[in-house]
Amino acid sequence: MRREQAGAVRAGRRAAWIVPGGTGTGLVRLWVMLMAWLLLVGGGMAQAQESGPPYPPVLPGKALVFPQDFGAHPDYRTEWWYITGWLRDAAGVERGFQLTFFRVRTRIGEDNPSRFAPRQLVLAHAAVADPASGRLRHAERSGRAYPGLVEALEGRTAVRVDDWFLAGGDSTQAGYRSRIEAEDFGFELDFTPDRPPVINGREGYSQKAPDPLNASYYYSRPQLAVRGTLRLDGEPVAVSGHAWLDHEWSSEILPAEARGWDWIGINLADGGGLMAFRMRDHDGRALWAAASTSARDGSVRIHPPAEVRFEPLRHWRSPRTGIEYPVEWAVTVAERRFRLSPLMDDQELDSRASTGAIYWEGAVRLYEAGEGAEAEVGGEVGRGYLEMTGYAERLRM
Amino acid sequence: MQRQGARPVSVPLRRLFLASLLRRRLASALSLLAIALGVALGLAVHLIHGAALDEFGRGMRAVAGKADLQVVGARDGFDEGLFVTLARRPEVAAASPVLEIEARLPGREESLRILGVDLFRVLRVQPGLMPLADGDGDDLRFAALRPGVVFLSEDAHQRLSSPGRSAAGEALPPALADARIAVQSGVRSLVLEAGGRVPGASGVLGVMDLGAAQQAFGRIGVLSRIDLRLAEGVSPSAAQAALSALLPPGIALRAPEAAAGELGSLSRAYRVNLTMLAAIALLTGGFLVFSTQLLSVARRRREFALLRALGLVRAELMRGLLAEGAAVGVVGGVLGVALGHALAAGAFRLVGGDLGAGFFRGVAPQLAFDPAASLAYLLLGVLAGIAGTWLPARAAAAVAPARALRAGEGERAGLPRGDGRGRLAAAMLVLAVLACLVPPLGGIPVGGYAAVVFVLAAAILALPVLARFVLPLLARGRSATWRLAHARLAAAPGQAVVAGAGVIASVALAVSMAIMVNSFRVSVDEWLAQVLPADLYVRASVASGSGYLDPQALAAIAATPGVARVDTTRLINLRLSDAEPLFSVLARPAQGNWGLPLVSGSMEPVVGDAESLPPAWVSEAAADRHDLSRGSRFELPLGGRMQAFRVAGVWRDYARQHGAALIESRDYVALTGDDRVNDAALLLAPGATSAAVAQALRERFGAEHITIALPGEIRAISLQIFDRTFLITYLMEAVAVVIGLFGIATTFAALAATRQGEFGMLRHLGFTRAEIGRLIATEGALTAGLGVVAGLAGGAAIAWVLIEIINRQSFHWSMELAVPCSGLTIFAVSLVMLAALVARLAGRHAMRQSAVLAVKADW
C-alpha cells in the first residue's frame, strides 16, 4: 500500500542531495536549483507568482478509468511513468534498463497565453546497467511542455521530450513503445502487457505516509514483454525481456520526517508481480511500508504496512562517493520471505555533475528464502529493480 | 669597388647622417611628430573598430554558444511555428529559441537588451546564457522560470548600477535599485526583479524566461532567433541545404559569425572613410619628411660633394640619406603606435567603441595590443619616412661633386625648379575624372578614393603654375618686405611646393570634409524640415525597442483635447536576403502629416497597374541597391510570404543607410495583422498649443513612457547626433591642419638656417630686426596662401568627389552641394595668419644671429 509514495519520493530524491551541497560551477548550481525545485514536491511553494487553480488533493474513492488514466493528469503537481526491466540479447547477456518520464505542473504562467510559458515541464531519465562495463550508463532530457515537441498528453500514454518518447496505452490491452537516443547508449523497445493494470492501494488511492494527505493515484503494469533493440557501443542489437511500468500522479508527497526509501518492483518467474517499499525516517526505521502482489490470472493482493519488512544483508561502498548502500536484502511480504541480490554491485547513479542526484537504482534477482535471516537461499523466483535513496544525506524538504 | 660598396656605412651613417637629424632638431621632431600622428590616427581607427567588432563577436559567440547555425528574420521577429519544425528535424541535435527585446528603460536614455530564452534548451546550445540566481535557499528554485525575473550579465549589472541619464541628458539614479529595474512595454512600465547574474555572458544584456518575455513585451508567438546545434556528422552547409527550403521568406539560416560580418559590413564604409582620413594624415607626414629632407639635402650639398670627393660611394650616400628618413619613420612610427593605443583607449572611455557612428551601441570593448596591426602601421610610418627621402636622396646622389663644391652655389641649388609641372597636373586631373567613372568594388568606392589621391597630386603639382599666375596679381605692395617675399616666391616656386605641399594636402582634406559635412548638414536639415511637418510627435521608443503604441493608446491620443488628427508610423526591419543587412519598412498613411522628400516619382500610385499592386515608395539606397524606379515591381517578406508592391516614387532618406520602403498603413495591417505603432504625428486643432497637448499626453501615459517632441526639437537632436557623428572627422581634420602647419614650420626653420647670410646682409642694408621677422612671416603667409588657394581648389574638387561619388556609393545618400563660404574664408585667413606666425617663430633663430657673423659666412 505504501509503495506509491516511493514513486513520489523518487522525484524528490534528486533534489535532496544537491541543494545543501552546492556542486561545481554556478551554472550547475542553478541548474540544480531549478531541477530541485521542479522535482521537489512539498513545502516552500507558497509564492506570490503562483498562478492558476491550486493542485487538486489526492483523495480516496476516485476509481481509475482506462484508457483515460493511462494519459497525463496535468492538474496534479507531479506525475511519472516509470519503466524498469531486464533485457537479454542474442548472446544471452542480461542487462537492466530503466526509463522514466516525469511531468511537473509549476503553477507558473498559467495566465500567460505564450506557448512557451513553463506551465508544465517534462523530464526524462534513462539508464542501462551493463555488467560488462560494470557501471550505469545514464542520460536525461528535460523541457517545458511545447506542442509537438515536449508533451504529456491526456487520454492515453503519450509523453515526449524532443526525440525521446513513451507512447501507448490506447486500451488496457494495448502495448507501449519507447525510443531513447543518448550519447553512449540508446534503445527502441516495444512493451506488451498480458493482463490489465494492477491497481495499487485502495482503488488506486495509494497512501504514502501516516498522514492520508501524503498519497498518490497509482497503478502498475507488471510482466510487460519487451522486444526491441539496444545500442551500447556500436550497432544496435536485438533484445527481449520483461519490464515493469509504474504510473503515478499526486499533489503532496513526502512528510517532513521521511529521509529516504527502499523500493522493489519484481516480475516473478511464475508470471506474478511483486511491488514493495518502505519509507525510512531519519534513524533508518520504517516510517511506512506497503506492497502489492499480483498473479498471472490478474488477482491482486494488497499488503498493509505490518506485512512488509526490509532487512539489509550486505553493504557495498561506492568508490566514487564513499556512500554505503545495502545491496543485498531480506524482504518479507506477508508469509513469504525473499532474498534480493544485485545484477552488479555498482549501480549507483552519481549525476552530481548534471542534476546532482546520488542514489542507487539497479537490476536485482529475487530468490526464495526460508525462515530467518540466515536461512538458506532457494532458487531464483523473479527479476526486477531495486531503488534506494536517502543514503547519502538527509532529505531536505 | 665591391669591397668599397660593402663597407659598413655605420660610422659615416652615425656621424654624418643620423647626427644631422639631431642638428636640425625642430625639423626632425616635427616630421617625426607628423608621421606619429598619421600612424596614430590610422592605428587608432583600426584598433577601436577592431576591438568593438571583437567584443561584438565575443558577445555573439557567448550568446550563440555552441550553435552551428542561426535562424534569423526581421528585427521584429518571426512566427514561432518554425521552431517545432526545425527542432524535430533529424539534422538538428538541439534548437534553442530566443526572443530578443531592446527593452526601453522608462524615461532613460539607455536601454537593456533582454534575451528571452528557454532555460532547458539554452543549456545544450548556448550555455553562456545560463543564469545564476543570487542568494541561497528555497526561493532559488523559483527564480529561473518565474515571470518578472531578469538575470543580468556582469556588464549589465555594472552599467545599470551606476548613475544613469535621462533622455534629456539629466543625471538619474541607477536604473537598478533594490534588485529591481523598470522596463517599458508598450506605454506601460514593468518592474522586473533582478534575480541573479548571467556569468557566462559578455556585453550589456539580461536573460529571462522566454514565455515570460513573450507575455511581458506583448510578443506572444514571436521569436527573434533560433540557434541550432546540428546532429553529429551533419555539416552546416548540408543542414543549410536541407533546412533552407523549410524557411518562409524573410528568414535566413546562417552561421552565427555572419552577424558580426553583417555588422562589419554595416560599419565598413564609415571605417574606410576614417582610415582614408588617417592615410591622408600619414601622407602629409610623408610630405613633411620630403620637404625637410629636401631642404636639408640642399643645405648639405657641399658637404656631400666633399664626402664624394673624399671617396664616399654614391650608393652609400643614398643609403645614408634613406636611413635618415627611415630613422624618422621608425621613431615616429613607434611613437605613433603608442599614441594610437592611447587614442583608442581614450576613445573607448569617451565615446565607446562606435567611433561616434552608433554601430556598436551597448558594446563595451576592451583595448588589446594588436601586434600585427601595430607592426603594419609602424612599417607604414617607416615607409612614409623613406618615401619622403627618396627623391631628395636621389637628387643628392646624382650631383656632380665638382660643381657642388664650387663657391657661390646658392641654397637654391638642389631644390625643384618648379616648372614644367602644369602638364602633369592636368594629366592627374584627367585621371581623377576617369577614376570617378569606376564603379564601386564590393560597396567600397575605390574609384572615388583614387580620384581623391589624383586630385591631391594635381593640386600639389599645380602649385608652381598657380604661383606664376597668382603672384603677378599680388605684385602691388611697396614695402620692401613684401617685395622681397614676393620676389623670392615668384623666383623660386619650387620652394613653395616644398613648404606648401603639406599645407595643400591638409587644407584640401579639411576643406573637402568641411564642404561635404556642411552640404550633408544642410541637406539633412532641409530633409528634417520636410519629413517633420506635423505639430507634435509622440513616440514610445525607438524602432526595435520595447515601447510601442497600440490601438488603445492611439485612441487615447486622438481623444486628447486639441488633437485634430493623428497619423502613425510603424517601422519594421526585414531581412531581404541572407547576406544583406536589415531593410526598413515604414508603414504609414502616404498622404498625411508625414512629409516625404521625393527625389523622383510622385506621391500618386501608378495608375493602370495590371496587377493592381499596393504602392511603395523606396529610399535612394533601396533604389540603388535593388535598381528600382517608379513603376518597378518590388517584393517584401511581410506576414511570412513575399508581397509584391509597385514603386511609386523614390525618396531621400538619411536615416536608414541600407534601404527603406514606405507602404500604406492599411496595406501593412492587412498583410500582417500587426497594428502596433512606433510613432504618432499629431496635427493640432486651431488654438491648441503644443505645450498643453504635450502636458495632457504626459499625464495620460506617464511622462517616462512616451517621448513627445516638437519638430524643432527633433531637428535639433538629429543635428546634434549628426554633429557628434562627425566629431571624430573634425578631430582628424584638425590634426591634418596641424601637420600642414608643421610643414610650414620645418621648412622655414630649415630655410632660416640657410638664409642667415641673406638676413645679415639685409640688416646691413638697413632692415630692422622686426622687418626681418616680418619678411619671414610674409613669406610664410604667401607660401601658405598659395598652398591654401591650391588646397581650396583641390578641396572643392575632392568635396565634389566625396559628395557625388564616395557618399553616393558608400551610403547611397544624395545631397545638395552647400559651400560654407564664411567658414572657409575664416579658416583660410586664419591658416595663412597662423602660417605667418609659425614661420616667424621658426625663423626666430635666424633673426637672433649677429648680422656681422652672418655676412662672414660664405654661402
Added chain:
Amino acid sequence: MLQLDRVTRILPGAPARVLFEGLALRVEAGECVAIVGESGSGKSTLLNCIAGLEAIDGGTIRVGDTPIERLDDDAMARLRRSHFGFVFQAFHILPHLDLLQNVALPLWLLGTAEADAARRAREMLARVGLGARATDPPQQLSGGELQRVAIARALVHRPHLVLADEPTGNLDPGRASEVLDLLLGQIRDSRAAGVMVTHSRSAAARADRVLELRADGLHDITERT
C-alpha cells in the same frame, strides 16, 4: 661726413682685450679711406662699429651730424638704409632676385615707388656696366660681375657713406683691380665718403688715404704705400 673720436673697443672675455683705443678718423664726402692691418687687428670690427652693428666701449662716431652710439637698434637700421652703402667680400647678391631687383633693394627699403626704383636701379646698373643684363638672375654672373652688382646696390640710394669689407677678397687680381676702380670711382662720383677695409696693400693704395689699424690707433701710412 664720418667722424670718429676716441673710439675704443674692448673685446669681452677673461681677460678682456683692448682691440683698439682712442681712434680718431674723419672722412669727408668724396673721399675714400682704406684701412689696413694685420689679421685680428680689428679692421672689420671697426667697420661694424661704424655701421652700428657692433657697440663701442668709448668715444663717439658721427655720421653726418648724428652720433650713432646713441641710436637704438631700429634707428640705426633706418640710418643705415638711408645713409649707408655696403660692399661685402662675399657679394651677398640675393639669388632669387634678378640684378635689377638686387640693385633696387635699398630703394625698396626706402619706400621708393616701383617705377622710380626701377629706373634708378637700371641707371645704376648701367653705370657699373651691366645695363644690358638687368633682368638676368645672379646665377649667370661671374664673381667680378656680382661685385659690380653689389657696388651698384651700395650706391643706388645715394648714400653718404659706403663701407666695403674686403671687396676684392674673393676676386682674382685682374678682376679685383677693375672692381676697385669702379668702386672708388663711383664713391667719388656720388660724393659719398668711403671706408674700405682690406688686407691688400695694392688695393689700399688706390684709396685717397691709407690708414693702418693698430691697438694704439690709426696711423696714416699713405706715403709708404
